[in-house]
Amino acid sequence: MTDNDENHLIAERRAKLQKLRERGVAFPNDFRRTALAGRLLEEHADASAEVLEGARLKVAVAGRMRAKRIMGKASFINLEDVSGTIQVFLQQATLGEVYEDFRTWDVGDIVAAEGSLFRTRTGELSVRAAGLRLLTKSLRPLPDKWHGVADTELRYRQRYVDLIVNEHSRKVFATRSKIVRQLREMLDARDFLEVETPMLQAIPGGAAARPFKTHHNALDLDMYLRIAPELYLKRLTVGGLERVYEINRNFRNEGVSTQHNPEFTMLELYQAYGDYHDIMQIVEDMFQGIADKLHGSRLIDYQGREYNLSRPFARLTIEQILCASIVDLDGARLRDVAYLRGVCDQMKVPFKSGDGAGKLQIELFERSGEATLIQPTFAYAYPAEVSPLSRSNDADPFLTDRFELFIGGREYANGFSELNDAEDQARRFRQQVERKDAGDEEAMYYDADYIRALEYGMPPAGGLGVGIDRLVMFFTNSASIRDVLLFPHLRPET
RNA sequence: GGGACGGUAGCUCAGCUGGUAGAGCAAGGCCCUUUUAAGGCUUUGGUCCUGGGUUCGAGUCCCAGCCGUCCCA
Numbered sequence: 001m002t003d004n005d006e007n008h009l010i011a012e013r014r015a016k017l018q019k020l021r022e023r024g025v026a027f028p029n030d031f032r033r034t035a036l037a038g039r040l041l042e043e044h045a046d047a048s049a050e051v052l053e054g055a056r057l058k059v060a061v062a063g064r065m066r067a068k069r070i071m072g073k074a075s076f077i078n079l080e081d082v083s084g085t086i087q088v089f090l091q092q093a094t095l096g097e098v099y100e101d102f103r104t105w106d107v108g109d110i111v112a113a114e115g116s117l118f119r120t121r122t123g124e125l126s127v128r129a130a131g132l133r134l135l136t137k138s139l140r141p142l143p144d145k146w147h148g149v150a151d152t153e154l155r156y157r158q159r160y161v162d163l164i165v166n167e168h169s170r171k172v173f174a175t176r177s178k179i180v181r182q183l184r185e186m187l188d189a190r191d192f193l194e195v196e197t198p199m200l201q202a203i204p205g206g207a208a209a210r211p212f213k214t215h216h217n218a219l220d221l222d223m224y225l226r227i228a229p230e231l232y233l234k235r236l237t238v239g240g241l242e243r244v245y246e247i248n249r250n251f252r253n254e255g256v257s258t259q260h261n262p263e264f265t266m267l268e269l270y271q272a273y274g275d276y277h278d279i280m281q282i283v284e285d286m287f288q289g290i291a292d293k294l295h296g297s298r299l300i301d302y303q304g305r306e307y308n309l310s311r312p313f314a315r316l317t318i319e320q321i322l323c324a325s326i327v328d329l330d331g332a333r334l335r336d337v338a339y340l341r342g343v344c345d346q347m348k349v350p351f352k353s354g355d356g357a358g359k360l361q362i363e364l365f366e367r368s369g370e371a372t373l374i375q376p377t378f379a380y381a382y383p384a385e386v387s388p389l390s391r392s393n394d395a396d397p398f399l400t401d402r403f404e405l406f407i408g409g410r411e412y413a414n415g416f417s418e419l420n421d422a423e424d425q426a427r428r429f430r431q432q433v434e435r436k437d438a439g440d441e442e443a444m445y446y447d448a449d450y451i452r453a454l455e456y457g458m459p460p461a462g463g464l465g466v467g468i469d470r471l472v473m474f475f476t477n478s479a480s481i482r483d484v485l486l487f488p489h490l491r492p493e494t
Numbered sequence: 495g496g497g498a499c500g501g502u503a504g505c506u507c508a509g510c511u512g513g514u515a516g517a518g519c520a521a522g523g524c525c526c527u528u529u530u531a532a533g534g535c536u537u538u539g540g541u542c543c544u545g546g547g548u549u550c551g552a553g554u555c556c557c558a559g560c561c562g563u564c565c566c567a
Binding site for chain 2: 007008009010012013067069070071072073074075076078087089091092093106107120121122124126140141142143144145146147148149150151152153154156165255258350479480490491493
């Protein structure tokens with residue numbers, strides 16, 4: 001990407017830059033603007049041409065030159081800054097030599113203009129330039145002014161170009177920021193403490209996933225990028241931080257798809273003296289709060305389908321969903337391993353020999369149940385076998401007090417009443433280790449320090465994880481996770 | 495991992511059953527003092543993703559690979 005993609009367009013611009021260098025400071029940084037384009041358009045939306053002419057409002061604006069229309073001794077340019085785009089009117093009569101220089105400037109250059117506001121014949125608010133400066137010479141031509149960047153690969157690899165050219169893209173990332181801010185404001189208002197826990201972990205815990213492995217040289221210690229912050233956040237509840245949350249990156253060494261990026265952003269929170277019912281309400285509040293803030297409505301369109309985020313969301317148990325989504329399923333034999341294996345075979349759902357009834361249920365649920373959960377639905381009562389960190393249900397120890405939120409067949413949140421029984425947790429870890437020894441790479445490690453923490457006593461609590469990227473996809477109507485990640489993972493350029 | 499589709503000028507895209515590589519925008523030159531996808535005239539610009547193969551001849555057909563998009567597991 002250095003010299004081999006040079007072309008005559010770039011060569012011409014380099015020659016222009018060389019001339020600028022010869023004449024002095026080519027990249028000046030002494031211009032200060034007094035106004036933003038978008039603000040000016042807002043503030044003077046109602047000002048008539050006569051009022052503006054009388055007021056003689058002096059402004060200094062700067063931005064990227066996005067359009068250039070030369071008509072002999074007068075020209076118009078569009079300057080775009082972070083807030084919007086304003087037109088600037090240039091005349092040879094007032095600018096003199098600068099006007100002749102300007103003729104050689106290119107679309108894409110960073111330009112500053114000083115002058116007074118006025119309205120053109122067609123009524124567009126513009127700056128009549130009394131002064132004009134080139135602040136940064138752009139050496140590479142921008143993509144087609146009309147079509148923008150259509151090549152998805154270029155949009156992802158050169159996000160800076162995508163952001164220059166595609167307003168929609170800028171808007172998506174602004175919305176992402178708003179969503180995260182909304183979540184923080186909501187949690188801060190409820191006395192949650194935002195914390196940061198290790199990303200480099202000696203024992204990767206808190207989720208069933210393959211980790212990225214790395215090495216600490218000074219300690220000569222293999223370490224892992226975290227797959228979840230869960231066990232550290234729960235240690236904090238042991239320490240008396242009764243409401244904590246973290247919004248940060250997790251890393252999972254798995255496939256890449258429209259739904260998955262190897263590093264992704266997760267919100268996790270833990271609330272002492274609460275259970276999974278309380279957490280479900282928090283989730284409803286989050287989705288409603290974001291919908292209200294962004295759209296002023298709880299009816300959200302995502303990829304051509306309308307979703308109603310009004311509370312309460314539906315609540316169905318895993319077993320209920322299985323019975324509703326698989327025809328002729330015998331609801332009385334849902335914990336019968338032999339029977340479930342038969343169903344799996346019938347539906348061509350693969351399973352492992354060590355899988356118990358709980359795991360088989362979830363395999364079937366993922367195949368048949370998830371896709372049926374269109375409007376927001378909490379699927380709850382997950383089998384303990386697949387929920388090694390969740391509290392067992394008091395009445396039915398086959399189950400845990402755990403839920404996941406589904407919208408449009410897609411998982412958005414995972415929450416549960418936390419397992420704070422150290423001896424039960426130790427037993428669950430040992431079961432995980434057995435699975436790992438049997439070849440399950442996603443099974444968890446035994447984390448002795450975490451057990452020790454629980455042995456000091458962790459208050460009863462509820463916890464939650466929400467995938468921020470998917471949340472942003474939903475609220476920005478984005479089809480691919482790459483559309484909501486500034487720099488999505490791609491193979492290196494060759 | 496399997497399948498479908500795509501990769502041609504800086505960008506957006508055409509290019510038919512194999513026969514000299516095209517347009518618009520951008521860029522260079524000329525004209526133009528209220529345009530806004532400004533306009534008019536004109537010129538330049540190509541590793542047709544890469545490597546093999548078939549053929550008198552390959553952007554086009556075949557094989558392998560690279561990169562990407564989507565779908566499935």
